[in-house]
Every structure is written in C-alpha cells, then in structure tokens.
Amino acid sequence: RKEVEQDPGPFNVPEGATVAFNCTYSNSASQSFFWYRQDCRKEPKLLMSVYSSGNEDGRFTAQLNRASQYISLLIRDSKLSDSATYLCVVNTHSGAGSYQLTFGKGTKLSVIP
C-alpha cells in the first residue's frame, strides 16, 4: 500500500462546480497534513494546512479524520485559475529537528469555461 494515496484523476469540471479530492495515508504516526497545488512545470505551493477540526479558507475547505487516516479538500465555485495538480502531503517527524514530507501522486484538476 502506498504511503499517501490520492484519487487518480484527472478531474474535468465546469466553472462554478464543486469538486472534492480525497486522500488516505498509511502511517498512523504522521503528525501534520497539508494540501499543496502545483502548476505545470512549477514548484508546489502551499494551499492550506489541514486540522482535525476542519478548516476553511475562502472557497477551500480541508478536513482530517485521524481515525480513518483520511484527508479531504473541497473546492466550491471552481474558477479557471484553480486548474492545477493538487498534492496531498503528510508530515512525519521522528525526533528533534527531523521530519519528512510524503507526497501523494497528485490529482490534476481542469476547470472548463
């Protein structure tokens, strides 16, 4: 089983649609969780951190279920500019100063006019 698994995609949605991304992780010792977006041939950029209580940033809502080892990202009212690959990222820190980010393969989103 891969450490971080995401929906394979791609997702092609019309402008204004709501789209949900799902992610599962295998290491129950993982401590922090993130969604990054990556545009074609660019570096990953932090979209938002994910907390157990759920968090929202404008049109974006992220949720974490530690018991199920499941992370989600919801995008409402999709814009053309949301077209990108969305990476689910899990941070496991194993000692003072030590951490490792594990990335999913990414899910590509295309928002269509």
Next chain:
Amino acid sequence: DAGVTQSPTHLIKTRGQHVTLRCSPISGHKSVSWYQQVLGQGPQFIFQYYEKEERGRGNFPDRFSARQFPNYSSELNVNALLLGDSALYLCASSLWWENEAFFGQGTRLTVV
C-alpha cells in the same frame, strides 16, 4: 522577503558526470530538505537538514549526498549521473519541523 532560491534553474549533464545543486532558504528558516520529482509523480524525499546536521534520508543511493552550511544554505550533490536521475529537484525550507515547508522553483536536471 526573498523566498527559497535555487540554482541553477536548468542543467544538462552527461551520464557519469557529477552535479551540484544549490539552495538558499527563507531568511530565519533553519531546516532545508531536498526532493526529486519525476514527470507524473509527486516529489520524493531525498534529505532533510536541520541546524547543519542530516536529520533524515530517503531511499536514494549513496551517489546522492548533501550538506548544510553555517548560513543554512544547502547543496545537493549527485555523482555518476544516470539517465534516470533526470528530474526536477526541489528544495524546501521551514522554520521548524512542524511548520509548513516552502519550495524553491526547482532545478530541472536533464541527463543525456
């Protein structure tokens, strides 16, 4: 404030050669990590440094090495390059291990 900067942005090398990639973290960030991203995949962890000490190493061969300098900048070295080393190499910095990591624009390495 400057973000994470990497150099060079693009590089073409021949099989068997050696390459050095450089990274300057965000000012005040003491942790630097390196990732390899091949087309169609998410980034794969190579190394993590904190306070100039190696704190983590991914599943990469010994041809890969790195170091962090007193000013917290870092170098990634790859010896005896193989065609399969062609990838985007990403450097990320963070303030502390629990914090978000911020990525540089990457170095695109092509081995021919």
